[in-house]
Amino acid sequence: MTGSAANWQYAPAPESTKVEIKTQYGLFIDGAFRDPMSGRFFDTINPATEAPLARIAEADGRDVDSAVQAARKALKRWRRTPAIERAKYLYRIARRIQERARELAVLETMNNGKPIRETRDEDVPLAAAHFFHHAGWCDKLHFAFPTSDGKHPASVGVCGQIIPWNFPLLMAAWKIAPALACGNTVVLKPAETTSLTALRLAEILQEVDLPPGVVNIITGGGESGREIVAHHDIDKIAFTGSTEVGRSIATSVAGTKKRLTLELGGKSPNIIFADAAIDQAIEGVVSAIWANQGQVCCAGSRLLVEESVADEVIAKLRHRMKSLRVGDPLDKNTDVGAINSRAQLDRIEHYIKAGIAEGAAHNAHNDVALPPKGFWCRPCFFTGVQPAHTIAREEIFGPVLAVMTFRTPDEAVARANNTMYGLSAGIWTSRGSKAYEIARQIKAGVIWCNTFNQFDPAAPFGGYRESGFGREGGRSGLAAYLA
Amino acid sequence: MTNRADITKTWKLFIGGAYPRSESGRVAPVVHARKSAAGIAVAYAAQASRKDLRDAVEAARAAQEKWAASSGYLRGQILYRLAEVLEGRREELIEAIRVSGRVGKGDARREVVAAIDTTVSFAGWTDKLDCVVGGRNPVSGPFHCFSQVEASGVVAVFAPEESSLLGFLTLTLPAIACGCSVVAVASSADPLPALVVAECAPSADIPAGVLNLLTGSRDELVPAVASHRDIDAVVASVNQEHAKTLQLGVSENFKRLRLVDPNADFMKNDIWTTPRAFDAVTEIKTTWHTVGS
Numbered sequence: 163m164t165g166s167a168a169n170w171q172y173a174p175a176p177e178s179t180k181v182e183i184k185t186q187y188g189l190f191i192d193g194a195f196r197d198p199m200s201g202r203f204f205d206t207i208n209p210a211t212e213a214p215l216a217r218i219a220e221a222d223g224r225d226v227d228s229a230v231q232a233a234r235k236a237l238k239r240w241r242r243t244p245a246i247e248r249a250k251y252l253y254r255i256a257r258r259i260q261e262r263a264r265e266l267a268v269l270e271t272m273n274n275g276k277p278i279r280e281t282r283d284e285d286v287p288l289a290a291a292h293f294f295h296h297a298g299w300c301d302k303l304h305f306a307f308p309t310s311d312g313k314h315p316a317s318v319g320v321c322g323q324i325i326p327w328n329f330p331l332l333m334a335a336w337k338i339a340p341a342l343a344c345g346n347t348v349v350l351k352p353a354e355t356t357s358l359t360a361l362r363l364a365e366i367l368q369e370v371d372l373p374p375g376v377v378n379i380i381t382g383g384g385e386s387g388r389e390i391v392a393h394h395d396i397d398k399i400a401f402t403g404s405t406e407v408g409r410s411i412a413t414s415v416a417g418t419k420k421r422l423t424l425e426l427g428g429k430s431p432n433i434i435f436a437d438a439a440i441d442q443a444i445e446g447v448v449s450a451i452w453a454n455q456g457q458v459c460c461a462g463s464r465l466l467v468e469e470s471v472a473d474e475v476i477a478k479l480r481h482r483m484k485s486l487r488v489g490d491p492l493d494k495n496t497d498v499g500a501i502n503s504r505a506q507l508d509r510i511e512h513y514i515k516a517g518i519a520e521g522a523a524h525n526a527h528n529d530v531a532l533p534p535k536g537f538w539c540r541p542c543f544f545t546g547v548q549p550a551h552t553i554a555r556e557e558i559f560g561p562v563l564a565v566m567t568f569r570t571p572d573e574a575v576a577r578a579n580n581t582m583y584g585l586s587a588g589i590w591t592s593r594g595s596k597a598y599e600i601a602r603q604i605k606a607g608v609i610w611c612n613t614f615n616q617f618d619p620a621a622p623f624g625g626y627r628e629s630g631f632g633r634e635g636g637r638s639g640l641a642a643y644l645a
Numbered sequence: 646m647t648n649r650a651d652i653t654k655t656w657k658l659f660i661g662g663a664y665p666r667s668e669s670g671r672v673a674p675v676v677h678a679r680k681s682a683a684g685i686a687v688a689y690a691a692q693a694s695r696k697d698l699r700d701a702v703e704a705a706r707a708a709q710e711k712w713a714a715s716s717g718y719l720r721g722q723i724l725y726r727l728a729e730v731l732e733g734r735r736e737e738l739i740e741a742i743r744v745s746g747r748v749g750k751g752d753a754r755r756e757v758v759a760a761i762d763t764t765v766s767f768a769g770w771t772d773k774l775d776c777v778v779g780g781r782n783p784v785s786g787p788f789h790c791f792s793q794v795e796a797s798g799v800v801a802v803f804a805p806e807e808s809s810l811l812g813f814l815t816l817t818l819p820a821i822a823c824g825c826s827v828v829a830v831a832s833s834a835d836p837l838p839a840l841v842v843a844e845c846a847p848s849a850d851i852p853a854g855v856l857n858l859l860t861g862s863r864d865e866l867v868p869a870v871a872s873h874r875d876i877d878a879v880v881a882s883v884n885q886e887h888a889k890t891l892q893l894g895v896s897e898n899f900k901r902l903r904l905v906d907p908n909a910d911f912m913k914n915d916i917w918t919t920p921r922a923f924d925a926v927t928e929i930k931t932t933w934h935t936v937g938s
Contacts, residue, residue, distance in 0.1 A: 409896040416892030601932045611934040618784035622792050622931050628899050636782055638929045
C-alpha cells in the first residue's frame with residue numbers, strides 16, 4: 163500500500179447507502195411479481211420509528227396454490243438440471259448478495275430494528291456464505307450420501323418453508339440454499355413483519371435468471387402460513403419459529419406423507435465456571451442475550467454461574483450492561499436496537515413483570531435515553547431467580563437474562579438440562595477436558611465452549627427435544643432435503 | 646402309542662431384564678393361520694397394558710444413560726454376541742417363524758439367516774457411524790467445530806406385522822447400536838420370533854432395560870406410545886390409522902418419528918443397514934471450541 167495515513171479515507175457509513183423501497187410489493191410467483199388474488203395489502207413498518215415502509219401483499223389460499231403449482235412445474239426440470247449448472251445459479255445468488263450487501267443490511271435494519279453493526283457484519287455476510295457454501299455441494303451430494311446405483315441422491319420435491327422475523331434474510335438463505343442445492347423447489351413465506359429483504363432476494367433471483375418457479379416467495383400473516391402447511395401438493399415443510407406454532411404444524415401434517423423439520427424455541431443455558439476467563443465470558447454473555455435484542459432462538463437466556471465467582475460476574479455484567487447503547491439501529495455505534503414489533507415488546511414486558519411479581523430481583527441499570535417513537539426495551543437481568551420461576555422456564559425472546567448459581571459441575575449440568583428445550587448451551591472454562599465433558603452431558607444440539615452465537619454454513623444447527631428436529635447446515639442439513 | 650400332549654407355552658413380557666406377566670393378567674392365544682388348523686392355539690402371549698408400557702419406558706429410561714456412555718466398541722461386541730447366540734438358536738428361530746403357518750420352511754430359513762447377518766451388520770456400526778455422518782466442520786473462523794452422533798434416548802419400536810424376526814431386528818437394532826434403549830412391540834400375529842430374541846438378550850449381555858419387549862394389541866399400545874411424554878423417538882411399521890395417531894403424538898413432546906412402509910421388503914438388507922437407519926434414533930450435536938491463546 164502506498165501513501166501515508168493522512169491519505170486514508172473513512173469507509174462510507176453503511177447507513178449512507180440509499181435504499182430504494184417501492185410503495186407496494188406483490189407476491190413472487192413463477193419468476194414474476196404479481197398482485198394477490200384478494201387485492202389485499204398490509205403495511206410493513208420500521209420498528210424503530212413506527213413509520214410505514216411499504217405495503218406488502220397478503221396471500222390467500224389461491225395465491226399459495228399458484229405458487230405451489232409453479233414450484234411443482236419447475237421441479238421436473240430443476241431436479242434434472244446438471245448439478246454443476248444448479249451450482250452456478252447458487253454461486254450467482256451468493257455474489258449478488260455480496261455485491262448488494264450494504265443495501266440489504268440497511269434494508270434489514272430498517273424493517274427488523276436490529277443494529278446495522280449486526281446486519282452488516284453477521285446477517286448479510288452469513289446469508290451470502292450459505293449460498294456460496296451450498297452451491298459447492300450440488301455436484302458432490304453422492305459422496306456425502308452414496309446411493310446403491312452411484313447416482314446423485316434424489317431430492318424431496320416441493321418444499322414449503324416458513325421463516326421467522328429475527329433473522330429475515332439469513333433464515334431465507336438457510337432455508338433456500340440447501341433446498342436448491344439438493345434439487346428441490348421452494349415456496350417460502352417470510353414473517354409478516356419482515357418481508358422486505360426476502361422480496362429483495364426475489365429481485366436478485368430475477369437478476370441471476372433463476373428459472374421461474376424454482377423459488378416462490380409468498381407474503382402474509384399466519385393464515386398464509388397455514389395455507390402452505392395444509393397444501394396437498396407440498397412434499398416437505400420446514401419451519402423456524404415458536405414451539406407453539408411448531409406444535410400446531412406437527413398436528414396439521416399428521417395423516418399426510420409430508421416430511422417435516424422444525425427449528426423451534428429455546429431456553430439455553432450459558433454456564434460460567436470459576437476457572438473461566440471472566441472478562442471474555444462477560445462479553446460472551448452480552449452477545450448471548452443482548453445481541454439482536456435477545457430475539458434469538460438459541461439465546462443464552464439462563465446464566466448459570468459458579469457460586470464462588472457469582473459476585474464478580476454480576477458486578478461486571480452490571481457495569482457492561484450500563485454501557486450498552488440502546489437506540490437508532492442505523493447508527494453504527496448502537497448495541498441494542500428496536501424490538502421487532504409492538505406485540506413482541508408487550509410479550510417481553512409481560513415476562514419482566516412476571517419476574518418481578520414472582521420475587522426475582524430486576525437489575526435494570528441501563529438508563530440510556532430512548533427515542534420518542536418505536537419499540538424499545540433496555541437490556542436487563544434478573545438475580546435471585548428460582549428454577550421454577552416463569553422467567554427461568556419460558557422463552558422470552560427479548561433482552562432479559564435470568565441469572566442463577568451452582569456449586570458443582572453435576573449441579574450445573576442438572577440445571578442446564580432442566581428444561582424441555584435443547585437448542586444450545588454455552589460453557590466457559592479454561593480447562594478443555596472439562597468443557598468437552600460438560601458438552602457431552604448437556605442435551606442440546608449446539609454447544610459453544612468459550613464462545614457463543616457462532617454460526618457457519620458448514621456447521622449443523624438444530625435442537626434436541628422441544629427445540630425441534632432436523633438440522634440446518636453441514637452434511638446433516640442436506641439430509642433434510644434428500645429423499 | 647398315545648400322542649404326547651404338547652406344552653403350549655405362555656410367553657411373557659420382557660421388561661427391565663425380567664419376564665413379567667402383564668399387570669393386567671391378560672393373555673391371548675397365538676393362533677395357527679392355516680385353514681386346516683384354524684383357531685388352534687400354538688402358544689399364548691401376554692397382552693401388555695398401558696401400565697406395562699409405562700413400566701417398560703421407566704426401565705428403558707433407567708438403563709439408557711449408562712448404555713449410551715459405554716463405548717461403541719463395547720456395544721459392538723455385545724451385538725456381535727447377540728448374533729452368536731442367535732446363530733446357535735437358528736432352528737428354534739426357524740420354528741418360531743413357522744409355527745403359526747404363515748411362512749414356509751425355506752422362507753423361514755432365509756429370514757433367520759438374513760436376520761443374523763443384519764445383527765452382524767449393526768454390530769459393526771456402533772463405532773463407525775460417528776465418523777461417517779459426523780466429523781469436523783470446516784468453519785471459517787478460529788474454532789475447532791465438530792458434529793457427533795448422540796442417541797435420541799428411549800425409543801419405541803412397532804415391529805412389522807410380517808417379517809416378524811428380520812423386520813423386528815432391522816427396526817430395533819439401529820437404536821440399540823447407537824446407545825438408545827428400546828421398548829419394542831412385537832408383531833401381533835407372530836410374536837414368537839421376537840420373544841425368542843428377548844430370551845437371548847441376557848445371554849448376549851445386553852444390559853437389563855436396554856431392550857424391552859411387549860406383546861399385545863396395537864389399538865391399545867399405539868395411542869399409549871403416541872401420548873407418552875418420556876419417549877424420545879418412535880420407529881414404526883404400522884397401518885395408516887396408527888401412523889396418523891403416532892404423527893399426532895409428535896406434537897406432545899416432539900418425539901422423533903420414523904414411519905416404515907408396512908409392505909417393506911426387509912430381505913433387501915443392504916438398503917436397511919445404511920446410515921439412514923439411524924435418522925430418528927440419533928441426534929447430531931455440534932460443539933464449538935475456541936482456538937487461540
